Amino acid sequence: MCSNFCDMMFKEKKYGRVAKNIPKGFYSANDFFEYLFNNKDMIWMGQNTNHLHKEDYIYNGMAECLESREYSKYPPSEGFSELKSLILNDLGLKDSEVLISSGGTDSLYLAMNTILEPHHNVITTDPGYLIIDNFASRFANKVIQIPIYNKECGYKLTPRLLKENMDKNTKIVVLIDPLNPLGTAYTSEEIEKFAKIAIENDIYLIHDVTYKDFAREHYSIAKCAPDNSITIYSFSKVFGMAGLRIGAMVSNVDVISAVKSIIINDLGTNIIAQAGAISAIKSKNKWIDDIVNTTRNNQKLIKSMIDDVNDVFIVNYPSDGNMLAIDVEKAGINSKELAEYLLDKNIFTRSGTYTSSRFGDKYLRISFSIPEEEVKIFNQEFPKAIEVLRK
Numbered sequence: 001m002c003s004n005f006c007d008m009m010f011k012e013k014k015y016g017r018v019a020k021n022i023p024k025g026f027y028s029a030n031d032f033f034e035y036l037f038n039n040k041d042m043i044w045m046g047q048n049t050n051h052l053h054k055e056d057y058i059y060n061g062m063a064e065c066l067e068s069r070e071y072s073k074y075p076p077s078e079g080f081s082e083l084k085s086l087i088l089n090d091l092g093l094k095d096s097e098v099l100i101s102s103g104g105t106d107s108l109y110l111a112m113n114t115i116l117e118p119h120h121n122v123i124t125t126d127p128g129y130l131i132i133d134n135f136a137s138r139f140a141n142k143v144i145q146i147p148i149y150n151k152e153c154g155y156k157l158t159p160r161l162l163k164e165n166m167d168k169n170t171k172i173v174v175l176i177d178p179l180n181p182l183g184t185a186y187t188s189e190e191i192e193k194f195a196k197i198a199i200e201n202d203i204y205l206i207h208d209v210t211y212k213d214f215a216r217e218h219y220s221i222a223k224c225a226p227d228n229s230i231t232i233y234s235f236s237k238v239f240g241m242a243g244l245r246i247g248a249m250v251s252n253v254d255v256i257s258a259v260k261s262i263i264i265n266d267l268g269t270n271i272i273a274q275a276g277a278i279s280a281i282k283s284k285n286k287w288i289d290d291i292v293n294t295t296r297n298n299q300k301l302i303k304s305m306i307d308d309v310n311d312v313f314i315v316n317y318p319s320d321g322n323m324l325a326i327d328v329e330k331a332g333i334n335s336k337e338l339a340e341y342l343l344d345k346n347i348f349t350r351s352g353t354y355t356s357s358r359f360g361d362k363y364l365r366i367s368f369s370i371p372e373e374e375v376k377i378f379n380q381e382f383p384k385a386i387e388v389l390r391k
């Protein structure tokens, strides 16, 4: 009865598909995540988060802010200048503008809202991070997801594929670099080519560099196309601050001032999170090697386990992210079944359907910036799961 009544009051907006796969037995996505959160034994390989920070730099930065009780004041609405210049420095940029937001997610939404007109189309990849497509679908006429789950294109967008798929209404091209879920990264040559296409065709490249610090090499589009790019920056992954919800966007002065005019939270971003973020970048050189080396070593351990399991393979190895995809199609296994099986063993992974409508049933996504002992548990359970579920 309520739903009929509500239908009369307003019409729910239907945008591009949001990737909410609710596992069996859960009422809603929130219900599922709360269950995960409350289960302290859960091995967290499902969100590309980083559980390896042992040092206290970030913690101390936030603790000082708490002790000062300065959280009773609003922070400056666009973020503290110190944090903005630290981010620019981290990206190797000088003359760009920065806006601090409650996570890369916020920045992605603001970028779409600012740039897109109803006749525009947006190019993304499939697989990719689907909430970006959803945001794009709220403002554009069309979202074109280019299938890249194949060796020929190297499991990533290529300048050639972009040229073949763009038209006069293409306004945004999304480059997640390295790509969630496959961990493919763009070479400097590719970045230069994308930049040239964007400049010549009056297109914006959204360069989502959420996972950049895990990559062996990383090249900034903002350096080649400062007026045709928006860089999305996150503190959730290498900095291990996902729960604090802080990130940023970086672009030229015109884009950032246009964004300011449509901003929702004009009272600023959480002051404790900003204090943590400042300490995080300032201390980065003290911990980054440890985190990246442990993550890469974990990836090697997973690879040698996978090599001994018949009919499954890592889609892109080595991954340049802290996540990778394992293709299980040949074993006759659906990735949702596999994720649910592992969840019963207290291992949280993600079925590919979270990051791909077309190919999602084929692969399981796992992240591995977690302690090595937990990777070893995964390595024991995964082969057993394949043998139980194999058809």
Ligand SMILES: Cc1ncc(COP(=O)(O)O)c(C=O)c1O
Residues within 6 Å of the ligand: 047, 048, 102, 103, 104, 105, 106, 129, 176, 180, 208, 210, 233, 234, 235, 236, 242, 245, 246, 247
């Ligand atoms: C490509 C990509 N961009 C952005 C985000 C979200 O970042 P944040 O936690 O900063 O909102 C994620 C999270 O998984 C991601 O994979």
